[in-house]
Amino acid sequence: MHRIRQIKQDQVRYEPASCVDPAGKVFYHDDKVYRSVSNESLSLTKKILSDGRCNHFFEKGLVRTRFADIKVQGCESVLEHEKIPFVTYCQEWSPLMLKDAALAVCDLSLELAKSGFAVKDAHPWNIHFNKCKPYFVDFGSIVEIDRSFKWPFREFRRHILFPLWLFSKGRFDDAYRFLHEHPIGIGKRLIEKKLFNRIPFSYARFAKSYLRSRKADSRKSLFTFLSDVRQYVEDMQIPSAHGFWTTYEQRTTGREDPLELPPKTATVTDLLKSFPKGSLLDMACNKGAYAVIAAEMGYQVVAFDRDPEIVSNIYLENKSGGKDILPLKLDFLWPTPGFGLGLSARPAYERLKCDTTLVLALIHHLVFYQKVNFEIIARIISQYTISRAIVEFIPPDDHYVKKWMTERHNWYELANFIDAMNVYFRKHTIFPSSPAPRVIVLFQK
Numbered sequence: 001m002h003r004i005r006q007i008k009q010d011q012v013r014y015e016p017a018s019c020v021d022p023a024g025k026v027f028y029h030d031d032k033v034y035r036s037v038s039n040e041s042l043s044l045t046k047k048i049l050s051d052g053r054c055n056h057f058f059e060k061g062l063v064r065t066r067f068a069d070i071k072v073q074g075c076e077s078v079l080e081h082e083k084i085p086f087v088t089y090c091q092e093w094s095p096l097m098l099k100d101a102a103l104a105v106c107d108l109s110l111e112l113a114k115s116g117f118a119v120k121d122a123h124p125w126n127i128h129f130n131k132c133k134p135y136f137v138d139f140g141s142i143v144e145i146d147r148s149f150k151w152p153f154r155e156f157r158r159h160i161l162f163p164l165w166l167f168s169k170g171r172f173d174d175a176y177r178f179l180h181e182h183p184i185g186i187g188k189r190l191i192e193k194k195l196f197n198r199i200p201f202s203y204a205r206f207a208k209s210y211l212r213s214r215k216a217d218s219r220k221s222l223f224t225f226l227s228d229v230r231q232y233v234e235d236m237q238i239p240s241a242h243g244f245w246t247t248y249e250q251r252t253t254g255r256e257d258p259l260e261l262p263p264k265t266a267t268v269t270d271l272l273k274s275f276p277k278g279s280l281l282d283m284a285c286n287k288g289a290y291a292v293i294a295a296e297m298g299y300q301v302v303a304f305d306r307d308p309e310i311v312s313n314i315y316l317e318n319k320s321g322g323k324d325i326l327p328l329k330l331d332f333l334w335p336t337p338g339f340g341l342g343l344s345a346r347p348a349y350e351r352l353k354c355d356t357t358l359v360l361a362l363i364h365h366l367v368f369y370q371k372v373n374f375e376i377i378a379r380i381i382s383q384y385t386i387s388r389a390i391v392e393f394i395p396p397d398d399h400y401v402k403k404w405m406t407e408r409h410n411w412y413e414l415a416n417f418i419d420a421m422n423v424y425f426r427k428h429t430i431f432p433s434s435p436a437p438r439v440i441v442l443f444q445k
Contacts, residue, residue, distance in 0.1 A: 005070045016344035023140030033083045036075040060111040061104040063137045087351045090124035091179040092328045094311040095167040095238045101127045102160050104134040106230035122156035132319040153207045165200045168236045241309040263434040278355035284362045288314040295323035304330035349383040357389045364394040368404045374420035382424035389443045
């Protein structure tokens with residue numbers, strides 16, 4: 001039996017987004033995730049964790065949870081949750097990730113219903129991805145089903161199902177605008193109005209049947225409703241979101257000899273081998289070839305790109321027991337800002353900050369297509385980087401770049417880029433890339 005350690009309040013860090021939860025607050029201590037349990041919730045918590053189907057709840061996506069071996073002043077009991085390395089939000093997911101999040105809510109809810117439990121919150125901010133699997137993290141949202149209970153079907157539709165329906169219709173930009181919107185924004189208000197509140201029509205029919213029958217048999221009606229919704233989501237087809245970079249060729253081997261490593265791949269591989277294996281962020285990752293190289297070495301990888309089709313492809317490749325890669329849909333120049341109550345949902349710079357960052361074949365596109373200067377690029381890279389950044393620089397005499405150069409770009413030089421980066425990094429080393437005269441620069445803090 002483990003000895004219970006007493007922890008003082010000033011030794012823990014509370015999660016701002018959890019501070020309004022009456023069931024208990026999430027906090028961090030010694031790089032672990034805990035949840036205080038209120039006196040009112042303790043009996044239900046014990047009932048859930050002692051339920052004979054509890055392991056099935058975990059298998060269906062509930063974050064693994066147990067009573068902790070610590071006690072905090074002012075808390076009756078404390079739970080320990082399995083830590084999910086990176087917190088992500090629905091506006092950063094690919095369409096297929098949103099679909100799997102919807103299925104995870106349905107699957108967990110169906111499993112909970114077998115034991116007379118349900119979730120009272122069905123929004124996407126309770127879902128986090130570990131690698132390529134969604135987990136429901138709000139243990140305090142689980143309640144017992146009684147005759148007065150009503151599953152949060154409107155919340156599920158507003159925040160998950162409606163944007164997923166937009167994706168299924170090929171309205172990718174509209175869906176992402178919807179996902180980026182404030183939880184009580186104008187779009188989410190409009191879909192509650194009479195003109196739109198029956199979209200999707202099948203879901204409206206399921207909900208109407210559920211509301212009509214739930215008082216007669218609350219558990220059976222919920223099970224039927226969730227089964228219908230799950231099948232509806234499963235049958236949704238997401239069309240291709242073919243973008244400008246979808247067909248870009250990202251090579252990590254030689255053209256004639258697949259066993260030959262080009263200088264770029266050899267340099268990046270050798271550098272990654274020389275560092276302690278920690279977290280790595282591959283920015284504008286394209287098809288994720290270098291993310292795969294890093295994951296195979298033991299890095300915990302986050303790979304983001306602005307093209308949702310690319311992110312979906314990486315997600316599919318790693319979904320079934322693949323590499324330790326979390327793919328995200330994110331724009332280098334427009335990261336997710338803080339949002340929510342008191343900006344409690346932290347910005348991407350904080351949540352996705354990694355030991356090592358990888359920025360390959362990107363800088364010249366930012367300068368010539370996005371009209372961004374080195375100072376902005378350096379600041380963004382630094383905010384995502386804990387220890388080191390591996391950055392590829394394509395010089396002015398490169399075959400492609402020299403076609404784009406004008407008098408207005410006379411500042412586009414490697415020395416100027418290094419000066420901008422050195423504001424945030426204490427030293428740098430230059431290595432060969434390919435094709436020449438491209439270079440890889442290692443910046444270290």
